[in-house]
Amino acid sequence: MTIGIMGLRKPFKRGKYWYCEINRRRVSLRTSEKFEATQIFNGLKREYLAGRLEELQSECKTTLGEFADEYLEWAESTQKIRTFRANRLALDKLLAVAERSKKLDQLNFKPLDALVAKGKKGKLKTSSINNHIRHVRALFNKAVDWGLVEKNPFRGFKELKSEPRPPAFLSAKECVELISSIEDMELRRFVTASLYTGRRRGELFYLKWSDVDFERDCYLVRKSKTHLVRSYPMHPEFRALLKSFDDRQGRVFKRWEHPDTVTGLVKQALINAGHPEMRLHDLRHTFASNLAEAGESLQAIGELLGHTDKRTTEIYAHLSDQHLRDSLKRLKLNV
Structure with a gap:
């Protein structure tokens, strides 16, 4: 790992997009082009040296859409097929009710509430809705692991209560x-x-x-x-x-x-x-x-x-x- 000036790490690519790191926190440069990423990084470095770190970090938060793209590219080559399909479906359900431009640190329970409401309106089974909730919660742990957010924005969101299905059997x-x-x-x-x-x-x-x-x-x-x-x-x-x-x-x-x-x-x-x-x-x-x-x-x-x-x-x-x-x-x- 190459560390630049003090806590500033030079641009690196993860999936489709380029990132840099400020004080061990990954921030997106919002581009897939290396030349453009280098230019943006040089501008950030000047701001960093000027002592405007807080402004920098607030301006460089990863969006939901960026995280979704990077996560899916990473997951497709690392996860089991069944797990990847379930995670991708859950993420698609989330993106259908949330703004891709929303910053990760601005996310709250509202998108999941909307996901649940849409599922009920579409007459999805409670078990299916709960499955989407579980996978959304789980995949956003990766955003924490990657240093994109300090905590999972959907941690603590409760699943829907459902009546246990009695065992059905054939004679x-x-x-x-x-x-x-x-x-x-x-x-x-x-x-x-x-x-x-x-x-x-x-x-x-x-x-x-x-x-x-x-x-x-x-x-x-x-x-x-x-x-x-x-x-x-x-x-x-x-x-x-x-x-x-x-x-x-x-x-x-x-x-x-x-x-x-x-x-x-x-x-x-x-x-x-x-x-x-x-x-x-x-x-x-x-x-x-x-x-x-x-x-x-x-x-x-x-x-x-x-x-x-x-x-x-x-x-x-x-x-x-x-x-x-x-x-x-x-x-x-x-x-």
Whole structure:
């Protein structure tokens, strides 16, 4: 790092625009041309030497538009595709209700309030609006890391309250009907595997043949929401499904490049089978719910699902209370 006069750092390029640094604080020179950036910097240096630092810093704040352009250029080459897409969408939503010329240090909660209002007007789901809020808050942490602002302008903005969605699930009969309704063999295999393992989308999508052990009748889950590497027993139907594959190299379900593709295909299959309100994750609920209705303990269900907190499994408690129903039937009042 080359430091110029005292706390003044010479121009450097980040993404599309040129910047300089004043007392370790990055300020935008508002140009993508090196020659113009050098001229602007020389003018700033004269002002700096004249002792007008505060004026300089107030005049050189980065705008929302400049930050957005630089952030997206940086994020596209460093973030995972799914994360980048979500961040880009959230940023687009913000820019649709905020002025690109607004200085970062002048931002407050108003743009996010406008984002929420527009989302509600457009009848977006509460979960979708909250997802945009979370990504906007997260990506502006980078503005702090880069020294563009002292604090995240959206830190503390609260998400919308939403009613928890009760787990939806298919009966055993509906599971059979769903599987038989899917003509695409690869998709049918994925849905069948979901119903007989209860695995999360990513856990099943990234399952590799090297993690399948037919001899011990189990498989290993490496990519998990809880980040635990864990082995699970194989249901006979899941074992038979895996045995039906000819190609046993790399990922088990290698046809699709991104899990979002599978999500859309399973959603359409559920719609075609007469379950438009359901989603891919509900196949995991179906696995657990059918076990609970069969009288399996919540502890065993939680272990099969990979839950680290037993309270998470308690949403299936009302489905495993047949013993309570049987007890009630024995109650007789002679009145």
